[in-house]
Amino acid sequence: MWILHQYPLCPFSRKIRFQCAEKGVAVECVREHPWERRDAFLLLNPAGQTPVFVQGAVTLSDSTAIAEYLEETVERTPLYGAGAEARAETRRMCAWVDQKFYSEVVVPLLAERMFKRLVTRGQPDAATIRGAQRAAEGHLDYLDYLLEHRRWLSGPAFGLADVAAAAQVSVADYLGGIDWDGHEETRTWYSAIKSRPTFRPLLAERMEGLPPPAHYDKLDF
Ligand SMILES: N[C@@H](CCC(=O)N[C@@H](CS)C(=O)NCC(=O)O)C(=O)O
Known part of the structure; x- marks a missing residue:
């Protein structure tokens, strides 16, 4: 079985977990906090980043490389x-x-x-959070625009763009970065993603000591 070195709020690991679930590839998740810079992990990926995907003698890193490897090697659900x-x-x-x-x-x-709460125990900077929320607003405007013209993010069929976007949006939503008001197209798209059985396990997972907002795993949000 493939082993995925990851932590629950790593969006790139979420992307690979969601893609594997869609393709029916079994994965065992192993917790890795890249900020700990463990020697054993750096040996697996000298970049020191999650996700790392391992099976036997094969060790893959970088979510784009992993996603393309899966697409090339697993025929099911292109x-x-x-x-x-x-x-x-x-x-x-x-x-x-x-x-x-x-x-x-x-x-x-x-x-x-996350980092200031769980690792350095510092005070979050409100201006930086507001900046991220404003940036999210602009990105959701763009996703709304795309979804006015197409059923899924890259065209008529569900695909890896939806997987990758849902992974990033779900982490931003977990961290209170998304205001869904005024983004009906993206909300409808994300609601459809949330209801997929392949995405539910990601929504059920929590980062210890850091609960998400109440709406986070609700289908009606
Ligand atoms: N391009 C990489 C980015 C991976 C990445 O940035 N992972 C973050 C966690 S979400 C990380 O490990 N950061 C620690 C670091 O960059 O030192 C991918 O697609 O896998």
């Missing part, structure tokens, strides 16, 4: 779309959420609301 153009759009949207949404929204929320 998630990149049919044809070069659809696959390019899937990759564009994955890069959007993995890079822009992550750095502008999730990184500051993780730093202020």
Whole structure:
């Protein structure tokens, strides 16, 4: 069985867990806090980042590389779309959420609301949190716009862009970074994601000492 080195609020690990669930790939999760910089973990991934995906002699890191490996090796439930153009759009949207949404929204929320609470025991900076919430607002406007024109984020079929975006949005939502008011298209899309049996286990998981808002795992939010 594949072993995934991860922690519950790592959006890139959520992406791989959600993709594996969609493809029917069994995964055992092993907790890793990358900020501890453990030697044994650095040997697995010199970048010191989660997720790391291991089976026997195969060790993979970087969620984009892992996701493409899974797409190439597991035939069931293809998630990149049919044809070069659809696959390019899937990759564009994955890069959007993995890079822009992550750095502008999730990184500051993780730093202020998780890292300061659980690791350094510092006071969160309200201005940084407000900045992340404003950035989330802009990103949700863009997702609303896309979803006015297409059923799923990269086109007519559910795919890896939805998996990657749901992973990032769910962590931002867990950390109180999302105001759903005025984002009906994205809310309807996320509600459909939340109701997938493959996503429910992610919503049920908690980071110890850091509870999510009450609406976090509700289908009606
Ligand atoms: N591009 C990488 C990014 C992974 C990443 O940034 N992981 C975070 C946790 S969510 C991490 O390990 N950060 C610690 C560090 O960068 O030192 C991927 O897609 O897997």
